[in-house]
Amino acid sequence: DAKTTQPTSMDCAEGRAANLPCNHSTISGNEYVYWYRQIHSQGPQYIIHGLKNNETNEMASLIITEDRKSSTLILPHATLRDTAVYYCIVRVAMTSYDKVIFGPGTSLSVIP
């Protein structure tokens, strides 16, 4: 699985958009980009994933650059409950088993 690089921490004002970047310059053509978040003392929560097209769901939007070497998770209107550690993961989905490899992630603090 490709390695990802994320900023250690970020702040965002409540009600504003939170833009969380992720670099994955060694991503392969068959690797997907997944985003999870983990609120303290809880299990990771799946947010969104994509291959090369931009994706949107009820939680967030995922913007993947054309060369697929980086992506941005967008929380359109951040709330205090969005304070969490956000993990960007790239992995091949079509494997005999697909363990999830979490790096340190980005600690997002939403400020009132």
Add this chain to the structure above:
Amino acid sequence: DGGITQSPKYLFRKEGQNVTLSCEQNLNHDAMYWYRQDPGQGLRLIYYSQIVNDFQKGDIAEGYSVSREKKESFPLTVTSAQKNPTAFYLCASRQGWLQPQHFGDGTRLSIL
């Protein structure tokens, strides 16, 4: 609501004692996973199971054992052979190759 239930939320183990962590899912998912998370670190795969009555070792299986007698249940036993069991244990499940893993809320194990 469908989901993954882990119990207990907190567990204490005495020296030399085996303890079993419960993981139940009502999502009808085929694959189930056990991860260990240490403070400030990512997840490490302990065991996984693709189907009933079958399971495979992950990256750190020593000192742990599992069973998969029913599709909805994947208990993890932390044996006395695991010398450093204090950690946050997470269970996950997945249905389909392109689907993300969904996590339970974890069990925090400590040594008395």
